[in-house]
Amino acid sequence: MLVILPLAASDADLILHHGKVVTVDRSFSIQQAVAVKHGKIVAVGSDADVLKNERGPATKVIDLHGKTLLPGLVDSHVHALDAGLSEFRAPLPPLNSFATVRSFIKQQAAKTPKGEWIVVPRTFPTRLLELQMPTRELLDVEKDHPVLFDASYVLILNSAGLRKCGITRDTPDPPGGEIVKDARGEPTGILKNAPSLVTGLDRTQHFTEAEELDALEQQLKRYVAAGLTTVGDRAVDPHQIGLYKKLYAAGRLPIRVVMTWRPNASEPTAALQQQILAAPYTTNTGDSWLKFGTFKLTLDGGMTIGTAYQRYPYGAFGKQLYGKTNPDDRGQLFIPPDKLLAVMRTARNRGWQLTTHDQGGGAVDNFLDALEQLNREKPIASSRSHVMHASFQSPAAIARMQRMGVLADVQAPWLYLDGPALEKVFGYDGMRYFYPLRSYIDAGIIVAAGSDHMIGHDKNNAVNPYNPFLSMWTEVTRLTKAGKVMHPEQKITRAEALKTHTIWPAYLQFAERERGSIEPGKLADMVVIDRDYLTCPEAEIRNIEPVMTVLNGKIIKH
Numbered sequence: 001m002l003v004i005l006p007l008a009a010s011d012a013d014l015i016l017h018h019g020k021v022v023t024v025d026r027s028f029s030i031q032q033a034v035a036v037k038h039g040k041i042v043a044v045g046s047d048a049d050v051l052k053n054e055r056g057p058a059t060k061v062i063d064l065h066g067k068t069l070l071p072g073l074v075d076s077h078v079h080a081l082d083a084g085l086s087e088f089r090a091p092l093p094p095l096n097s098f099a100t101v102r103s104f105i106k107q108q109a110a111k112t113p114k115g116e117w118i119v120v121p122r123t124f125p126t127r128l129l130e131l132q133m134p135t136r137e138l139l140d141v142e143k144d145h146p147v148l149f150d151a152s153y154v155l156i157l158n159s160a161g162l163r164k165c166g167i168t169r170d171t172p173d174p175p176g177g178e179i180v181k182d183a184r185g186e187p188t189g190i191l192k193n194a195p196s197l198v199t200g201l202d203r204t205q206h207f208t209e210a211e212e213l214d215a216l217e218q219q220l221k222r223y224v225a226a227g228l229t230t231v232g233d234r235a236v237d238p239h240q241i242g243l244y245k246k247l248y249a250a251g252r253l254p255i256r257v258v259m260t261w262r263p264n265a266s267e268p269t270a271a272l273q274q275q276i277l278a279a280p281y282t283t284n285t286g287d288s289w290l291k292f293g294t295f296k297l298t299l300d301g302g303m304t305i306g307t308a309y310q311r312y313p314y315g316a317f318g319k320q321l322y323g324k325t326n327p328d329d330r331g332q333l334f335i336p337p338d339k340l341l342a343v344m345r346t347a348r349n350r351g352w353q354l355t356t357h358d359q360g361g362g363a364v365d366n367f368l369d370a371l372e373q374l375n376r377e378k379p380i381a382s383s384r385s386h387v388m389h390a391s392f393q394s395p396a397a398i399a400r401m402q403r404m405g406v407l408a409d410v411q412a413p414w415l416y417l418d419g420p421a422l423e424k425v426f427g428y429d430g431m432r433y434f435y436p437l438r439s440y441i442d443a444g445i446i447v448a449a450g451s452d453h454m455i456g457h458d459k460n461n462a463v464n465p466y467n468p469f470l471s472m473w474t475e476v477t478r479l480t481k482a483g484k485v486m487h488p489e490q491k492i493t494r495a496e497a498l499k500t501h502t503i504w505p506a507y508l509q510f511a512e513r514e515r516g517s518i519e520p521g522k523l524a525d526m527v528v529i530d531r532d533y534l535t536c537p538e539a540e541i542r543n544i545e546p547v548m549t550v551l552n553g554k555i556i557k558h
């Protein structure tokens with residue numbers, strides 16, 4: 001007997017239908033259904049067409065019940081291992097005011113033998129209620145314990161801590177660092193760029209490789225749960241590269257990762273060049289799961305602690321917020337221009353995409369100077385090099401980026417978190433080009449958005465929060481946590497904000513042909529969300545939760 005089977009055109013593995021599919025294709029089209037086969041998208045279109053053409057007997061069919069489907073989201077900027085380890089053994093306290101710092105110190109004192117160090121984990125003054133850099137008086141809540149408050153490049157000791165380290169009014173500043181002193185010449189407890197002065201405290205936590213792999217894997221899974229399907233890890237060293245390779249080889253890499261290699265910029269120029277030439281990798285070495293992205297040098301400090309290298313001084317409020325002594329201080333530039341140019345030239349000739357951590361405007365200008373010289377030697381646009389953070393921009397710098405084809409890696413939630421403090425330092429006008437996304441996009445500059453997540457596990461409370469919907473909400477509203485809209489003329493649309501977390505970071509990562517939108521031929525990375533991103537009330541965007549992620553065609557429920 002002859003049996004004629006219904007011809008199943010391609011027998012998709014998976015069909016998602018009855019959805020609002022926000023494709024982020026060239027015309028930003030909205031579709032109803034997507035078919036997936038062998039980890040790739042094979043069809044996108046109407047329910048009728050996709051079900052008729054792609055459904056076979058073995059196809060898994062999921063009714064989205066009208067829910068919105070987005071391309072898998074990208075966070076262009078995380079530090080996954082540090083973040084994963086930060087709460088691997090114990091949760092970190094939420095420190096957002098002097099009162100919470102004081103009670104944390106008291107709690108620790110109760111369980112720490114007298115004379116032993118208490119460390120307040122990394123906390124930034126721009127995120128404290130008081131908008132003020134603590135001094136030893138705050139930490140003197142405990143007199144029998146030396147206390148160290150970690151504000152990154154700035155460390156603050158209480159009186160017992162100063163005594164323990166033998167720091168007095170007569171101690172000279174270490175090279176490149178400063179012991180801040182009050183009007184009477186006494187140390188305030190604030191030490192800038194002077195970690196070598198802190199003695200008798202080993203702050204390195206030791207983890208086995210198995211623990212590091214676990215912490216990294218768990219953090220990457222938390223990214224997937226937040227709706228992300230690719231992250232850019234922005235400062236890997238050979239050790240971290242090894243961890244990623246091990247996770248991947250063991251089938252434990254839960255998300256796509258693009259690694260930015262950051263060597264230690266304090267090494268001499270020739271040593272850095274040697275490392276670049278000896279490294280067996282460059283941009284795009286790897287595959288769609290794990291590959292190398294950018295070559296990075298850290299050019300300046302941070303705005304949360306007043307070390308970002310600015311075009312103009314931090315001024316009077318900088319004294320309160322950052323504990324500055326010199327009102328003309330502009331922050332710190334870590335790499336002189338000739339060294340920056342020489343190292344970047346070597347990296348570029350080795351095939352690297354280039355970036356620097358350049359948070360202050362002065363650092364942005366320095367990096368653009370180096371790129372300008374390289375661009376004269378050979379156009380750099382095809383390297384897709386980018387400024388990183390570039391928190392304080394200027395029309396002139398934006399014009400240079402446009403001319404050279406330089407991209408931007410941005411962290412919009414800093415406007416929300418740090419906007420109120422920074423406005424006090426620089427004034428409302430000084431914040432005009434703080435993450436100027438409208439200006440970027442109008443100039444045709446590709447914008448990739450990320451969090452700079454580095455400490456803590458919770459997507460909304462971490463330093464920095466990595467909830468991509470908080471980022472998109474900030475880009476669309478420009479609201480600060482004080483409830484003020486900061487320069488509304490720099491708002492972008494929801495569609496543009498979505499692109500900053502999908503197709504544009506994919507472009508920055510040389511992956512726009514394989515992901516970043518929902519189109520046939522692309523990798524099947526998509527996320528189903530609990531409400532309509534495009535039409536929900538604006539205030540709700542930051543509360544959007546992913547309900548299901550499809551990553552390489554595999555379903556992950558949240």
Ligand SMILES: [Zn+2]
Pocket residue numbers: 077078079234452
């Ligand atoms: Zn970073």
